[in-house]
Amino acid sequence: MVPCQTHVLLKWQEHFNSSWAAEDSVQTTRRQGAAELYNKLLHYKEVVTLAQPVQELVGPRLPDFECESSASAEKEEYLSSLLHSQRWLAHRMLTQTSYTLGLHHRLVVLQRIYYALHSKYHDKFRMQLPSQSTDSGTECGQLELASEPCLPGGLSKVKSGTDVLIEMGVRTGLSLLFSLLQQNWRYTASVHPESVLCNDVLATASSVLTSLPPLSLANENKIPSVGLDCLAQVADFLKKTSVSSGTGGPDPTGRKLALELLLGLAMQRGSLKFLLEWVEVALAASMSSCSTLSSSSSSPSTQQPAVVGFDVIHQTLFQMRQYLGFRGDSVNTQVLNKDADGLCRLSQAALSLFEEICNLASYCLCSCSTDAAAPGTDSDTVMVYVWGSNSSHQLAEGTLEKILLPKLTQGFSDAQ
Structure with missing residues (x-):
């Protein structure tokens, strides 16, 4: 799960990384394109909306009726609570405008695309060690193991x-x-x-x-x-x-x-x-x-x-x-x-x-x-292997929501 500032829960699915890495981020510049990609996230259940809290919108409590006038401290507290509720109400109304919703869609979609690109292409590489020698006559330094290949740009994988x-x-x-x-x-x-x-x-x-x-x-x-x-x-x-x-x-x-x-x-x-x-x-x-x-001098019976x-x-x-x-x-x-x-x-x-x-x-x-x-x-007879999302039990593999490795299944017959 990925933390998010708005009232949604981000649950990136790793098996969708290839699909999102192929998406064009320029599409998010248009409000309609960003909305379509955001609906795709909702369809894949990678974005789950949460109920917004209502405690901030609850108005301040009025003081009990008294014959005597309220003290100045109570009046200040009442006014502060009222202003706080008004501020949260204004914030709630601003988040429901079309501009704010479009901006939220763009940010979430871009975050998903960049996460997919990072996981697919850059996550397995790390930065080069600062202490690594650069004048050793090789591109990857003297301490590099023979089994590790040189990466583009002079980077090498750091081993623990x-x-x-x-x-x-x-x-x-x-x-x-x-x-x-x-x-x-x-x-x-x-x-x-x-x-x-x-x-x-x-x-x-x-x-x-x-x-x-x-x-x-x-x-x-x-x-x-x-x-x-x-x-x-x-x-x-x-x-x-x-x-x-x-x-x-x-x-x-x-x-x-x-x-x-x-x-x-x-x-x-x-x-x-x-x-x-x-x-x-x-x-x-x-x-x-x-x-x-042909070169052996022994009998043919002993050679084969x-x-x-x-x-x-x-x-x-x-x-x-x-x-x-x-x-x-x-x-x-x-x-x-x-x-x-x-x-x-x-x-x-x-x-x-x-x-x-x-x-x-x-x-x-x-x-x-x-x-x-x-x-x-x-x-x-053809053997069928299944993998991927099984959230709706479409793969007929019990209660597993996601199958990471290909698994032999008996749920399909006459496959071609």
Whole structure:
């Protein structure tokens, strides 16, 4: 809630900030335009009118009837109370004039627009530290951390002590974990090949990632900077693990788990960039495996090409079609061959995923160019996610007035 000088209560709704930031403030220069925007605030219940107090308008009490004349002090008090009531009555009448109402509408609307602009574009930035060095040879000073980008105008984000401690703990923890896993690979390769700690860690991470709701990591605005940095470090480690081969590196099972975990992260982030990166890593890992096989002097029975789980790839392709609302049968020319162990070649999986991306892109272009789908086609089950205002229960989600994150709902059927 925002304090206001007049008898209204301002309750800015955060999910309307984008709409108000797009409004033209020049419209408030006209009385009609300001009134329309103010009515919009009333409609969205961002401005709630309050009953004005009437205590100030109550006239002064007359002294009791007495035979003797009142004292001068009582007369002064009576006159002061009468003047006070007259002043409040004049103030009340002035606030009801068209000029005052128009000015009030302009001020409230401008306050709402500026609040939306501040929250959307400027709230996450702070001023530069006064003690920061400007002659260090870089635009953002010497003390800036490598993970924080330089902002326009020479400004940088200021971190608190708690943020620095959390980032330091996370960074050192990830570095320690990666070092232990690499050390375990080198140890198991020479002493205990049957006991690989890294495979257990990667399998546990994959199971945790699978249990998350779809697209849990898609909204990067909700992820702090240290979280994005951790995702980048984990992805870089998994890429190096997937393409590494030879003595002292991960075994084929470890590379397979790393590829599957990297693919799961790409699906959770919901961006084409990460899916294409996985295709690139998968092809590089397949080529590295082929090079190792050709240069290896051991028997072919002990060597095997790069593989990945068939069910993982098949489920990924199915989810991509499902989330996009794809209707119909797949037209992929790449056929995944499943072996007795439930695995498929990594090169085939990468090409199948890339072909599926191209097919879905073509489907999106075709669906956007037509106004309606062709009649007579059977529609698959479509999952509906809702978010936003639920003040009138229009989203059929119980008593929640506002849903900040997308939530899977069962209240809609036959959605297209």
